[in-house]
Amino acid sequence: MELKGKTAIVTGSARGIGEGIALVLAREGATVVVNSRKAKDCEQMVQKIVSLGGKAIAVAGDVSKKADVTAMVAETIRQLGAVDILVNNAGIEGTPCLAADLSEEQWDRTLGVNLKGVFFCCQAVIPQMIKQGQGRIVNIASTAAIRMTFFGSLDYTVSKHGVAGLSQHLAWELADSHITVNTVCPGGVHTPLMESGTTPEYREMTIKRLVPLGRFTTMEEIGEAVSFLASDRAATITGQMLAVDGGLLTGFGEDLRPTVRQRMAAMKAGGKH
Numbered sequence: 001m002e003l004k005g006k007t008a009i010v011t012g013s014a015r016g017i018g019e020g021i022a023l024v025l026a027r028e029g030a031t032v033v034v035n036s037r038k039a040k041d042c043e044q045m046v047q048k049i050v051s052l053g054g055k056a057i058a059v060a061g062d063v064s065k066k067a068d069v070t071a072m073v074a075e076t077i078r079q080l081g082a083v084d085i086l087v088n089n090a091g092i093e094g095t096p097c098l099a100a101d102l103s104e105e106q107w108d109r110t111l112g113v114n115l116k117g118v119f120f121c122c123q124a125v126i127p128q129m130i131k132q133g134q135g136r137i138v139n140i141a142s143t144a145a146i147r148m149t150f151f152g153s154l155d156y157t158v159s160k161h162g163v164a165g166l167s168q169h170l171a172w173e174l175a176d177s178h179i180t181v182n183t184v185c186p187g188g189v190h191t192p193l194m195e196s197g198t199t200p201e202y203r204e205m206t207i208k209r210l211v212p213l214g215r216f217t218t219m220e221e222i223g224e225a226v227s228f229l230a231s232d233r234a235a236t237i238t239g240q241m242l243a244v245d246g247g248l249l250t251g252f253g254e255d256l257r258p259t260v261r262q263r264m265a266a267m268k269a270g271g272k273h
């Protein structure tokens with residue numbers, strides 16, 4: 001229970017990775033502010049957290065709208081009196097397409113939620129965190145923030161690279177207020193949405209070709225990384241990007257380990273390499 005007494009806003013936490021983060025933070029004792037666009041979805045997640053013995057309140061709002069974000073933070077402070085942790089998780093992928101076919105509308109929508117939304121939420125909590133003398137901001141980007149991957153199109157990659165830049169800049173700017181800002185970069189995460197949108201064969205093929213550890217990350221495992229970065233154990237970690245990706249960014253697509261081992265054995269035996 002290392003987050004006991006803390007208040008944590010988790011955007012986009014009515015389902016998916018946000019749900020995993022909300023459940024882990026609540027398990028660690030934080031009171032979670034469940035946010036998503038629809039109030040009913042937020043209420044359902046609050047009930048789930050409460051049924052598991054945790055504490056949560058629902059505050060709906062669209063992170064890409066500044067007025068919604070201002071109202072969400074004001075409501076949090078009104079009900080709970082503090083904002084100790086902000087997790088910017090809400091994000092969209094957009095319709096997969098090639099750059100030549102990317103519409104201005106999709107560009108604006110993806111960057112509006114994935115990047116401007118993160119900016120609005122950070123900007124809204126900073127004065128409160130400065131007043132409290134400390135704070136933790138954890139932004140959920142993607143491996144697409146570190147290296148281009150084929151997850152998502154150009155707009156998605158650009159938005160997540162933007163989150164990386166925003167996080168690093170804020171980490172520096174807020175360090176003397178004892179506010180840390182870090183970025184978690186998931187690779188493939190098994191969410192209900194992924195399950196409903198892909199076949200088991202496609203998932204198996206993707207894992208085999210991309211993930212050295214041999215499976216997707218769970219929603220809760222992303223929550224564990226966030227929980228650590230939000231805890232006192234991570235007090236001097238700021239401006240960092242943590243890939244939670246099963247080894248995806250090691251860069252080997254196909255599983256090349258048998259070939260590499262064979263080559264090493266040949267070299268050891270004095271053969272060509």
Ligand SMILES: NC(=O)c1ccc[n+]([C@@H]2O[C@H](COP(=O)([O-])OP(=O)(O)OC[C@H]3O[C@@H](n4cnc5c(N)ncnc54)[C@H](O)[C@@H]3O)[C@@H](O)[C@H]2O)c1
Pocket residue numbers: 011012013014015016017018035036037061062063064089090091092093113117140141142143185186187188189190191193194
């Ligand atoms: N699932 C993956 O494999 C994966 C991999 C890398 C990064 N990510 C990132 O993780 C985050 C969560 O992804 P997910 O797979 O759980 O997605 P998801 O679609 O399952 O859940 C996203 C949640 O955010 C909410 N949301 C969307 N737009 C919003 C807005 N404007 N305002 C408030 N809430 C909004 C949705 O209603 C939903 O509850 C995203 O930032 C995504 O880019 C996901």
